[in-house]
Amino acid sequence: MKEQLQKDFDNIVKNLNLSQKDIEIKKFYLDNFINRGFPNRKEEDWKFSDLNQIIKKEIGQLSFYSDYTHTNKVDTSVFVDGLEHNKIVFINGRIEKIDFDYEQKDKIEIIDQSETINKLNDNSLSDLNNAFTNKSFKILVKNGYQLVKPLILYHTTNSKICSKNINLRLEFELDKNSSLRLIDLFNDTSEKNFLNIFYNFDLKENAVLKNYKVDKFENKNIKYSFNNIEQDKDSISETFILSTGSNFFKNEINCNLNGKFSSAFVNGIFSLNNNKHHEIRTIINHLTENTKSYQLIKSVLEDSSKAAYQGKIFVNSEAQKTDGYQLSKAILLNKESEFNVKPELEIYADDVKCSHGSASGSLNEDSIFYLMSRGLNYHQSRELLINGFLLDVVEKITDSEIKNLIKNLIGIKE
Amino acid sequence: MDDRQKEIENLKDYKYGFSTDIENTRAPKGLNEDVIKFISKIKKEPLWMLEFRLKAFERFKLLKEPDWQKPKYPKIDYQDLYYYSAPKSMDDKPKSLDELDPKLLETYKKLGIPLQEQARLNGIAVDAVFDSVSVATTFREELSKLGIIFCPISEAIQNYPELVKKYLGSVIPTTDHFFATLNSAVFTDGSFAYIPEGVRCPMELSTYFRINASNTGQFERTLIVADKGSYVSYLEGCTAPMRDENQLHAANVELIALDDAEIKYSTVQNWYPGDKDGKGGIYNFVTKRGLCKGRNSKISWTQVETGSAITWKYPSCILKGDNSVGEFYSIAITNNHQKADTGTKMIHLGKNTKSKIISKGISAGFSDMTYRGLVDISPKASNSNNYTQCDSLLMGNKCGAHTVPYIKNKNSESNIAHEATTSKISEEQLHYCQQRGLNAEEAVGLIVNGFCKEVLQQLPMEFAVEAQKLVGISLEGSVG
Numbered sequence: 001m002k003e004q005l006q007k008d009f010d011n012i013v014k015n016l017n018l019s020q021k022d023i024e025i026k027k028f029y030l031d032n033f034i035n036r037g038f039p040n041r042k043e044e045d046w047k048f049s050d051l052n053q054i055i056k057k058e059i060g061q062l063s064f065y066s067d068y069t070h071t072n073k074v075d076t077s078v079f080v081d082g083l084e085h086n087k088i089v090f091i092n093g094r095i096e097k098i099d100f101d102y103e104q105k106d107k108i109e110i111i112d113q114s115e116t117i118n119k120l121n122d123n124s125l126s127d128l129n130n131a132f133t134n135k136s137f138k139i140l141v142k143n144g145y146q147l148v149k150p151l152i153l154y155h156t157t158n159s160k161i162c163s164k165n166i167n168l169r170l171e172f173e174l175d176k177n178s179s180l181r182l183i184d185l186f187n188d189t190s191e192k193n194f195l196n197i198f199y200n201f202d203l204k205e206n207a208v209l210k211n212y213k214v215d216k217f218e219n220k221n222i223k224y225s226f227n228n229i230e231q232d233k234d235s236i237s238e239t240f241i242l243s244t245g246s247n248f249f250k251n252e253i254n255c256n257l258n259g260k261f262s263s264a265f266v267n268g269i270f271s272l273n274n275n276k277h278h279e280i281r282t283i284i285n286h287l288t289e290n291t292k293s294y295q296l297i298k299s300v301l302e303d304s305s306k307a308a309y310q311g312k313i314f315v316n317s318e319a320q321k322t323d324g325y326q327l328s329k330a331i332l333l334n335k336e337s338e339f340n341v342k343p344e345l346e347i348y349a350d351d352v353k354c355s356h357g358s359a360s361g362s363l364n365e366d367s368i369f370y371l372m373s374r375g376l377n378y379h380q381s382r383e384l385l386i387n388g389f390l391l392d393v394v395e396k397i398t399d400s401e402i403k404n405l406i407k408n409l410i411g412i413k414e
Numbered sequence: 415m416d417d418r419q420k421e422i423e424n425l426k427d428y429k430y431g432f433s434t435d436i437e438n439t440r441a442p443k444g445l446n447e448d449v450i451k452f453i454s455k456i457k458k459e460p461l462w463m464l465e466f467r468l469k470a471f472e473r474f475k476l477l478k479e480p481d482w483q484k485p486k487y488p489k490i491d492y493q494d495l496y497y498y499s500a501p502k503s504m505d506d507k508p509k510s511l512d513e514l515d516p517k518l519l520e521t522y523k524k525l526g527i528p529l530q531e532q533a534r535l536n537g538i539a540v541d542a543v544f545d546s547v548s549v550a551t552t553f554r555e556e557l558s559k560l561g562i563i564f565c566p567i568s569e570a571i572q573n574y575p576e577l578v579k580k581y582l583g584s585v586i587p588t589t590d591h592f593f594a595t596l597n598s599a600v601f602t603d604g605s606f607a608y609i610p611e612g613v614r615c616p617m618e619l620s621t622y623f624r625i626n627a628s629n630t631g632q633f634e635r636t637l638i639v640a641d642k643g644s645y646v647s648y649l650e651g652c653t654a655p656m657r658d659e660n661q662l663h664a665a666n667v668e669l670i671a672l673d674d675a676e677i678k679y680s681t682v683q684n685w686y687p688g689d690k691d692g693k694g695g696i697y698n699f700v701t702k703r704g705l706c707k708g709r710n711s712k713i714s715w716t717q718v719e720t721g722s723a724i725t726w727k728y729p730s731c732i733l734k735g736d737n738s739v740g741e742f743y744s745i746a747i748t749n750n751h752q753k754a755d756t757g758t759k760m761i762h763l764g765k766n767t768k769s770k771i772i773s774k775g776i777s778a779g780f781s782d783m784t785y786r787g788l789v790d791i792s793p794k795a796s797n798s799n800n801y802t803q804c805d806s807l808l809m810g811n812k813c814g815a816h817t818v819p820y821i822k823n824k825n826s827e828s829n830i831a832h833e834a835t836t837s838k839i840s841e842e843q844l845h846y847c848q849q850r851g852l853n854a855e856e857a858v859g860l861i862v863n864g865f866c867k868e869v870l871q872q873l874p875m876e877f878a879v880e881a882q883k884l885v886g887i888s889l890e891g892s893v894g
Contacts, residue, residue, distance in 0.1 A: 044482070317811045317812070320811065332823060332826035333826060335793065335827075336793070337826055338823065339822075339823045340822045340823070341819075341820075341821040341822075343817075343819060343821075343832070343834070344819075345806075345816055345818075345834060345836055346814070347808065347816065348811065348814045349808070349811045350809060350810055350811050350838040352836060354835070354836040355833070355835040355836070356832075356833075356834050357831075357832060357833045357834070358819075358831070358832040359831045359832065360821070360823040360829070360830045361828065361829030361830065362826045362829070
């Protein structure tokens with residue numbers, strides 16, 4: 001892999017107009033990545049999902065080079081109908097379009113900051129991202145501005161690429177009293193690619209962020225996404241993850257509650273079939289008084305699919321009056337399916353309310369019997385129970401427009 | 415001052431902190447093959463036992479000390495320890511208690527352990543282990559009438575080699591982790607119990623461990639085998655003198671339950687926890703593992719962990735037989751600078767296996783406590799169930815309480831439920847108690863005892879009383 005990395009890196013650097021200093025910085029991260037390789041089972045955070053093995057098995061030889069000099073045609077058919085929205089279109093590793101048609105132009109600023117590097121996460125994927133991202137933007141929502149329409153980020157790949165590594169890095173800053181609704185919509189017709197995504201959100205006082213990650217469509221790609229969220233006083237972040245389509249998807253959320261009365265919500269659904277393998281890992285750091293976090297993860301696992309959830313609530317000794325809650329539930333529908341959980345509490349303050357719960361098991365036969373005795377067939381009863389189980393999480397979405405969109409996507413009717 | 419308060423005053427300091435001035439026979443300092451041969455020789459062990467030890471030692475040399483645990487400790491120099499220490503008077507084994515060194519009898523009297531005839535009314539068979547040797551085992555005749563074997567493991571190796579050979583290392587093999595392997599190489603003494611088929615052991619068996627000599631590691635090994643349809647309840651107690659340096663205690667405990675057998679293993683661990691500033695104390699790195707080998711077998715661990723500078727252990731159950739049951743009840747209390755990283759592993763392999771975990775952690779002062787557990791239901795363990803509950807109580811904001819459960823469900827017909835909470839004693843509860851005339855400390859004691867009740871109930875009578883007192887004492891001075 002080493003020669004490949006080196007070769008692809010040189011090719012990419014040739015095509016980009018980078019200063020000598022930037023090349024050196026990128027080179028530094030490349031060397032870091034070469035030293036560390038893809039994360040494997042030996043690392044505690046990757047205990048349940050050995051990415052190194054998965055990439056070897058599913059992709060084999062990975063290429064890190066992409067030709068970013070040509071533009072890709074934007075396929076408008078993938079755009080969401082019936083919901084007016086702003087767009088960022090990201091195709092085959094290239095940002096093709098950023099458009100905030102519905103917003104006041106002076107309230108949003110898009111800053112090219114391809115030179116800055118991300119130091120958010122100390123894993124080898126962050127090194128990989130730093131070494132290979134070609135363009136990176138910062139989106140700044142200015143003081144007091146609340147976006148009228150949601151922003152949909154289309155992550156599109158098509159059959160032009162195969163066995164490629166694609167990196168994306170974006171930064172969002174929400175100034176005081178501003179708000180943003182962001183939907184990540186994954187749409188792939190490609191196969192065997194590895195997507196490596198890093199987001200950083202900086203929420204100032206009283207800002208509201210709602211991020212919905214929707215990986216719904218069947219595809220054979222491998223994805224990793226990392227969200228870092230910094231929250232100031234009174235800010236709110238809501239993250240919803242629908243983890244369904246890809247072969248492998250690991251979502252990581254790291255949330256730092258730095259300001260008093262800030263709160264974080266993370267809700268997630270795993271709905272997996274075949275031999276898909278998905279994971280969500282959350283770390284909520286309660287760093288000051290009166291902060292709140294709530295997490296709910298539900299999974300429905302069919303065939304020989306595997307889901308893993310690692311959730312950590314950390315409360316440091318200043319964070320008195322913390323309220324932290326975390327619940328994960330799983331229904332295993334097949335003998336081969338597997339659910340692994342590691343809900344973790346690390347608490348250094350005494351006046352706190354922290355709890356977690358986790359349950360996994362099969363579909364309740366009594367409930368099925370109840371429904372069948374009322375005239376539904378087995379299949380319908382099963383469907384009804386599973387939908388009800390998942391609806392619980394969807395109902396946590398606070399934005400009604402997007403809630404409907406997601407309900408339609410999953411096919412849950414009320 | 416009423417009686418109760420007097421009692422508490424008396425108990426305030428670690429009352430087992432005295433040391434007995436007794437002449438010792440020691441192995442040369444350090445860890446090497448010669449020391450292992452020395453131990454084996456002094457124990458008059460057969461060749462296969464020495465080979466067992468040497469094999470473990472070979473393996474030990476390849477292993478690296480683990481460092482993933484939460485409580486960190488300064489590096490232990492394994493060459494700077496004595497691996498064998500025994501009172502000189504034990505060189506020629508006394509034939510009966512009357513020949514036992516009076517100093518030893520005195521020590522156990524002080525500890526409140528009845529070794530002599532008059533104290534036998536108590537009705538518990540005791541195996542007393544002093545540093546590296548077992549000094550006395552009581553009630554042996556009565557037990558042998560039923561066919562129950564209860565003796566020091568060093569004697570069992572000589573007298574019942576077939577049994578020991580068959581079961582020793584079958585649950586904790588010599589190829590296990592660092593500390594278990596170290597123990598396999600250098601273990602000195604411990605208890606051996608064998609309950610024959612269909613026998614219900616009429617009394618509690620118990621071992622009392624005492625570390626006396628300084629600079630000594632205690633490596634005891636306990637092996638309990640419950641044959642088909644038998645039942646045994648086993649108790650373990652531990653104390654050590656107050657010393658400024660840290661002492662290592664790395665024991666191995668193996669339990670084996672065959673068809674329809676039940677083993678109940680209770681521990682009240684009260685090793686010296688170190689002083690208020692965290693100086694001294696025992697490193698309690700113990701490997702305890704039970705194997706439910708037969709159908710319908712049951713193993714139940716109950717532990718009250720109040721002592722030790724660092725406690726690092728996970729009593730586990732391997733539920734291999736169909737319909738077998740594993741239970742784990744634990745109270746862990748840390749105060750001052752104590753640290754604990756404890757929990758359990760329930761490994762479900764057989765069909766219809768059940769396990770239950772109740773863990774209560776209380777941390778006060780500057781202490782740090784971690785519950786770390788694993789529930790693993792394998793694909794073959796259909797229709798299995800696990801219930802886990804771990805609650806932590808924090809007193810003050812200088813201490814920490816952590817929960818790190820690993821839950822793996824690989825069988826769709828099995829259910830796992832896990833709950834954990836962390837909180838402090840609520841003002842309302844305290845207020846309510848104080849309003850009714852209890853002072854703050856008594857109120858906390860009462861609430862904590864209530865918090866622990868589910869686990870305390872699991873202990874045999876004699877232990878329950880002691881444990882309840884211990885809970886009160888360990889938290890002494892942590893209120894207000």
